[in-house]
Amino acid sequence: MFCDSGLTLETPVSELLLKNADALQDVLRRFLNWRRAHRDEYFLPDWRSRARRVPVHATKRDPESRSAGVGCFFSGGLDSFYTLLTRTDEITHLIYVLGYDVFEHQPQLAREIVDRLQVVASSFDKQFVVLKSDLRTVSNRLLHWHIYHGAALAAAGHLLRAELGQIYIPSTYTYEHLVPLGTHPSLDPLWSSHELEFIHHGGGADRPEKALVVGASEVAREHLRVCWENRGGLYNCGRCEKCRRTQVEFEVAGWGGQLASLPSTISLHELGTMQVDPRTVKFWQNCLIMAQTRGGHPALLEALEARLRETPVKRARYMIKQLMERLKHWFLKWKSRGD
Numbered sequence: 195m196f197c198d199s200g201l202t203l204e205t206p207v208s209e210l211l212l213k214n215a216d217a218l219q220d221v222l223r224r225f226l227n228w229r230r231a232h233r234d235e236y237f238l239p240d241w242r243s244r245a246r247r248v249p250v251h252a253t254k255r256d257p258e259s260r261s262a263g264v265g266c267f268f269s270g271g272l273d274s275f276y277t278l279l280t281r282t283d284e285i286t287h288l289i290y291v292l293g294y295d296v297f298e299h300q301p302q303l304a305r306e307i308v309d310r311l312q313v314v315a316s317s318f319d320k321q322f323v324v325l326k327s328d329l330r331t332v333s334n335r336l337l338h339w340h341i342y343h344g345a346a347l348a349a350a351g352h353l354l355r356a357e358l359g360q361i362y363i364p365s366t367y368t369y370e371h372l373v374p375l376g377t378h379p380s381l382d383p384l385w386s387s388h389e390l391e392f393i394h395h396g397g398g399a400d401r402p403e404k405a406l407v408v409g410a411s412e413v414a415r416e417h418l419r420v421c422w423e424n425r426g427g428l429y430n431c432g433r434c435e436k437c438r439r440t441q442v443e444f445e446v447a448g449w450g451g452q453l454a455s456l457p458s459t460i461s462l463h464e465l466g467t468m469q470v471d472p473r474t475v476k477f478w479q480n481c482l483i484m485a486q487t488r489g490g491h492p493a494l495l496e497a498l499e500a501r502l503r504e505t506p507v508k509r510a511r512y513m514i515k516q517l518m519e520r521l522k523h524w525f526l527k528w529k530s531r532g533d
């Protein structure tokens with residue numbers, strides 16, 4: 195989409211997927227342009243280029259019968275568990291792709307994740323499918339994972355069409371807070387073929403509402419995994435913004451201190467002084483709404499209100515952090531040009 199040439203595929207492709215190729219590209223290029231306008235996309239091949247729709251050339255594959263299996267992409271996170279628990283009667287397979295969020299230089303963590311997710315799958319009487327991919331060694335040089343991970347999941351899903359006729363993709367955002375992202379209700383179904391349907395699921399519940407449901411599962415409380423920073427090779431580092439936010443989400447949902455895979459206590463002082471990141475502020479607002487609705491947490495409520503209050507110090511800290519992130523990405527991009 196950044197080149198003038200079209201895409202030519204040697205293997206036959208589903209007629210439905212070919213038919214959706216233009217729509218897929220239209221959604222993706224609008225998303226890319228939005229992220230670039232918001233200065234959130236560092237890995238475009240050329241900062242000045244715009245993504246364009248290109249022709250896709252491939253022969254059509256004859257439709258095959260649809261398999262009865264129903265999969266769910268499953269990383270052990272809150273969104274994954276919510277979809278598993280609310281669609282458990284339908285789901286037959288849980289799918290995890292090694293290499294999408296954990297890499298080869300973290301073999302111990304990878305092993306722990308696979309072992310724990312296998313336990314979850316067995317507990318719910320589901321088949322566990324582990325795929326391994328080195329896709330990100332290529333894609334990270336071209337596009338940010340935020341925008342690319344949906345295509346990567348779809349590619350993994352299509353490998354399983356002999357077993358699965360439907361695959362759930364757990365949502366990240368609620369319908370009213372959607373932002374351009376690699377998995378999105380306007381994008382995910384477009385990756386479907388005649389044999390395999392992708393279903394975006396869970397946008398009707400925010401994270402504290404999902405925590406209400408997921409917290410009721412002992413297996414989920416034992417094996418929940420939300421950390422993407424992987425600090426120290428830990429299953430959950432317990433220190434990053436997402437780990438702390440998840441603790442709060444379960445706290446306001448009534449499951450405080452009951453997550454075995456996260457620290458059992460929250461520092462309210464630390465919570466009130468954390469910097470405000472515009473990208474996650476809606477998640478924290480949802481925590482505040484649930485704390486206000488359910489009541490009974492005056493100290494936590496106060497800390498959440500302080501957490502969401504913008505101050506010059508917090509703003510300055512956030513801007514420095516953003517600048518450091520940008521410098522890091524520019525450095526990596528510059529370095530990758532020599533490889």
Ligand SMILES: [Zn+2]
Nearest residue numbers: 421431434437
């Ligand atoms: Zn963490």
